[in-house]
Amino acid sequence: MDHWKAAARRQAASRSKYLYATTQSQSSSPDSSPLDSPRYAPDSTQHVSRASKHKTLSHSHRFTPYSLTPSTRETQTKFSATTTAKLEQAMDRGLALRTKRNYSSFINQFVSFCRSEGLDETAIFPAEEITLCAFISSFTGEKSGGTASSAIAALKAWHRLHGLDWKGGYLRVAVLAPPTSRRPPRPPVTLEMLQALRSHLDFSVPLDTAVFAAALVAFWGQCRLGELLGTSRRYHDSHAFPSRNSLSPSIESLLTSTERLPASTSLRLPRTKTHQISGEPVCLTTQQNGLSPIRALFHLMHATSSIPSTHHLFAYTAHDGLPRCLTREDFLNRCNAIWSRAGFSHISGHSFRIGGTHAYLTAGVSSDLVKKMGRWSSDAFLKYWRSLETIVSLHAQNIKPSTTLYVSSSRPIQNTTPRQ
Numbered sequence: 001m002d003h004w005k006a007a008a009r010r011q012a013a014s015r016s017k018y019l020y021a022t023t024q025s026q027s028s029s030p031d032s033s034p035l036d037s038p039r040y041a042p043d044s045t046q047h048v049s050r051a052s053k054h055k056t057l058s059h060s061h062r063f064t065p066y067s068l069t070p071s072t073r074e075t076q077t078k079f080s081a082t083t084t085a086k087l088e089q090a091m092d093r094g095l096a097l098r099t100k101r102n103y104s105s106f107i108n109q110f111v112s113f114c115r116s117e118g119l120d121e122t123a124i125f126p127a128e129e130i131t132l133c134a135f136i137s138s139f140t141g142e143k144s145g146g147t148a149s150s151a152i153a154a155l156k157a158w159h160r161l162h163g164l165d166w167k168g169g170y171l172r173v174a175v176l177a178p179p180t181s182r183r184p185p186r187p188p189v190t191l192e193m194l195q196a197l198r199s200h201l202d203f204s205v206p207l208d209t210a211v212f213a214a215a216l217v218a219f220w221g222q223c224r225l226g227e228l229l230g231t232s233r234r235y236h237d238s239h240a241f242p243s244r245n246s247l248s249p250s251i252e253s254l255l256t257s258t259e260r261l262p263a264s265t266s267l268r269l270p271r272t273k274t275h276q277i278s279g280e281p282v283c284l285t286t287q288q289n290g291l292s293p294i295r296a297l298f299h300l301m302h303a304t305s306s307i308p309s310t311h312h313l314f315a316y317t318a319h320d321g322l323p324r325c326l327t328r329e330d331f332l333n334r335c336n337a338i339w340s341r342a343g344f345s346h347i348s349g350h351s352f353r354i355g356g357t358h359a360y361l362t363a364g365v366s367s368d369l370v371k372k373m374g375r376w377s378s379d380a381f382l383k384y385w386r387s388l389e390t391i392v393s394l395h396a397q398n399i400k401p402s403t404t405l406y407v408s409s410s411r412p413i414q415n416t417t418p419r420q
Contacts, residue, residue: 117134356374
């Protein structure tokens, strides 16, 4: 792998005359992936939990051969250092971090495929349609049509970001995948599972209080888990994840007030999968049977009242008395540990978004409203529908006939009692 990366750098340098920096900071490695993100393991010696400023990767670390983000230094137009830095930051945040990781993996697979087939380096990008078809056909019978579609999306994004023509058209590899290669739909988190979570969590433990609040917000807010929870326990990135002061009206302010909890509140997500810069609001409403996200957030704020309002929304107090951010890993481990003992199947983070959508639809909420609440701009949310027969029975059974039957818009036929 190290030899491959070194060869890739030499090939790119020979084509673009781009000279890579020969000096590296002690904190970065020249062979590190530009799409890697740091993970912070728990450290008992760390005594500070603080919000981290949004940081961008260095130029030599971000731009590598075949990187999703093109180098601005190879353009004919030259900008000031400040403008260049802002441009690179904007380009770097054009895709969600996990999307960049996945896309980068497919780009590397495509480059490796082309080299294994003996293609010249200059023939890899822009990719010819026959080359793209050959690459995707290598997935047939081994990987699902969804994986092939993701690979095409990655290659198309690379061409778009680098200003090159896309010659792939519409590749129908999905129909070539056998039924055995298609993974079953992810199971949704259900109301029964949330009740089991509520029954088995220990709310005297701040971590469990944070887990319950995060579960209800992810479920009723139809959130992607990566929009709520990060990977660092010690550092909170307020540019990527919501803070305690991201709620409007503020729930934290009610801790010292006699006012009742609001019937609804808006949670501002600073960054989502489809809105990397502007973010999106999530509408949370009160619910019954102890599963209200608003009340769960209030209890969390009350249990962790010493934590600053600028900290992570789901921050909790650790055993050492210091605040920690609830991470995706800790959250899913705690949930699955309880659910596995209760006889439920193991779930992934996206099951909360699926479960919230399913719960709203089976409760009779209009699909248009569910779509709006879930922040979908297309009909992609249709793939989240589960138990279609239940949803259909709620909305399409026992349709009452009208007193007037219309054959056409201009000639109504009245229902009349026939003569005896």
